[in-house]
Amino acid sequence: MITIAKLRTLKDRTCVRKTALLFHQLASAIPLDNQQRAYLASLTTLFGSAQFTQVLAEAEQQHLLLLANRLESKEGKDLAILCDDIHYYLLGVLGSDPSDWDLVDQSGNLDASRRRVLAHSLVLDRLRSPHNIGSIFRSADSFGVKKIYLVEGCADVNHPRCLRTSRGCTETVEHEVIAEDELLVLLRGSSLPLFALETGGKSIDLFPFPEEGIAVIGGEELGVSPSLLELCEASLGRLSIEMGGTKGSLNVAVAAGIMLHSWYTT
Incomplete structure (x- = not known):
């Protein structure tokens, strides 16, 4: 020891x-x-x-x-x-205690080897709430996300509220903090299709989810940045979730969870 x-x-x-x-x-x-x-x-x-x-x-x-x-x-x-x-x-x-029903290894850590990992990646574009980022990591762990790119300006993944909400999933999902300019170079050099979770797009039930690809998620107030949205529009475009309530948008972590489940089960 x-x-x-x-x-x-x-x-x-x-x-x-x-x-x-x-x-x-x-x-x-x-x-x-x-x-x-x-x-x-x-x-x-x-x-x-x-x-x-x-x-x-x-x-x-x-x-x-x-x-x-x-x-x-x-x-x-x-x-x-x-x-x-x-x-x-x-x-x-x-803030990282596992639940009784979690799959853990002999050391008590979440057992990442039990995950089904798909060729699905996420870009989180300046999400300011550590609570939301933690929730998205938890959904990403459940729905096969291979890697999360956090554009500089996102809340810190080591923030106590992020760690508490993620329930250990910041340890099971690969992630990288990256400047937007660097990310744009990476995405332009990639052959993977891109799409944005944004208003004004194709309905989620009709969206052509790719087998391999990258989804871009922006903050609730400003959405995806113009540069990232332009790349998405040149690829698969936008995906939107139909709603029937009084609010103009869903909480970003809730919307991300709905989208990730649909992508996972396609």
Whole structure:
């Protein structure tokens, strides 16, 4: 296992996440030998480290210290349960705790190998809400997206609200932050068809979804940028979702989920 000294050199969130996974590994290894028991005790010293201070609120740190004190009196299955309690508590603080029905690997991470990945890519054009970006990552994980390009100006994928909403899917879907000029060069040099999720386009039930391609999604207020929209218009054009309500548009994450499901099932 990684040494405590090495853990103290990691970035804040990485240190907390790695510590959480180590508690999960130790829970699976119980009964522990003397060396593992000593390592478990040393892990709890990280709860007061600078990395944990940066990530956890004071009340969260105090709760962890209470859990750490209980470790000394636990054995067998009780110890395993408490170690896993700490594991899931830390993941919950990070906003990346898996649900009981998620497909996870032996380390407790979402098992990306279980995904069905298609030749479908997304461009997120200056989506400002970390909540929406996290929701789109979760839909992308479910509906076969191979890669997400985030145009510079998008909210940070490491923002706590994005991580909380994505539920770990920022780790399972490949992604890249890219300047618009660089992306335009990439797209112009690609033979893949492009289309935009925008108003004024062909209805989703009639749209000719490509087997391989790239979908461009813009923000709710300004939509897709003129340069990106021009490339889409020269390829497959626009896709629109018919609505029957009073609002002029859907939440962008909801619209993206509807589009991705249709593309996935075509």
